[in-house]
Amino acid sequence: MASADDFIELGSSGLQRTSGFVIDEFISDLRGIRGARVYREMSDNDPVIGAMLYAIEKLILAIKWEVEPWHEKDKDVKKKDKENAIFVEECMHDMSESWSAMISQVLSFLTYGYAFCEIVYKKRVSPDAKTGMKRSKFTDGKIGWRKIALRGQETLWDWVFDDGGGVRAFQQSDPSVPKGLVTIPIEKGLLFRTANPRNNPEGRSVLRNAYRPWKFKKTIEEIEAVGIERDLAGLPVAYVPPSMLSSAATSAEVSARNAMQDLIRRIKRNENEGVLFPLAYDEQGRELYKLTLLNSGGTRQFNTDAVVTRYDQRIAMTVLADFILLGHDKVGSFALGASKIDLFTSAIQQIADTIADTFNDHAIPRLFRLNGMNTSRLPKIKAGEITHVDLGVLGDFVSKMTSAGAMQPDAGMDNYLRALANLPPRNEEEGGMMAPQGMDPLTGQPVPPAPPAGAPAGAPAGAPAGEPPPPEATNLYEMVSQQEQQKGG
Known part of the structure; x- marks a missing residue:
């Protein structure tokens, strides 16, 4: 018999937070708004990170998003379920911004670890309605999605948690909007996360593992730039009277010393270069002030280019995108790159499926409840497949399977291969796949020569006139056997 404790959550996820602020990240620079600014930088x-994110975004935006009606296994889809799927698809393409634009905003969760979007609804009244709350392509009076709008990660103030650690609301503080603190309930939003460690509402950025190599790379590039500038301009050195550097220097001497320090810090080689410098001598005729530029004594000990390249590779590896560097550093196999691309596209497919799951688990059930519709047979949004197919390899495979008789070319295969190759669809009047002239469409083998004149219809090649034809083959095995017998005869 169940006890009361069986229905109570006794433990916790272990997420470190204080009030509504998540402090689970052990590097303080990556927490909260400060962390959001680092990830944005x-x-x-960074060009490598930018290329990675660009590739992911464009591949996901190229996906075809479909709505599948609810149906029982091995049974036909009912009319009502088809209508529900059509309704969801209408809502997807009846928002104030396109579906692709909305997905592009959602993909910011790759950078920040999460993306909180507010669902704004509308009444589907008329395309000519004056207010956006009623403007729609449809006039059935149903409630649809007006927009699914991102709430910027840098505007997050804190989260509202319940006693069990679940998220109840997103609290926003946008300094550009005079609303003050705005609380958006979780029921009115969608929370997209790349991962869910300890039920952390802020997820985990895909750039988190790239932070350390990015930071070192940034520092080295800055040092490298300063070193190049100093090699070109020289190291400025100013000679001044000893009294200006003593602790007993007068206020005038301190002021002159500060001006001299500021001067040598600002020396650069550009179109505005030039120095205004005092000319003064002591009683012995020696210069009191002197400015020189010390040139570099030789090349540096370290090859900074190799170091930066190493960090570029590590940054790209964190999201399985190191194939983008193939050819840039003149190393790497393109055959190996193809395998890496397959792994990369598999990871992107999972990201697209995560977005679809969030809609299916939260957005669609709420939409149907608002419309008083049945929520037990809900349609689902499905992300299309991200395909990376080597047509040469696929063609060789299909040819061998067809020649062996293990595969029969038909209309379904024809349509699939045409779609992979981005070829126009097959004309319905064409029937199945057309075999080359003189080739059997089922086996891919040469067709035997026609029977001699006077032989009965269906007689094999070389059969004497009047001999009855062999029985008609009823399956692929019998057909291949008959053809082998004909060859042997």
């Missing part, structure tokens, strides 16, 4: 400034 990484995605906006």
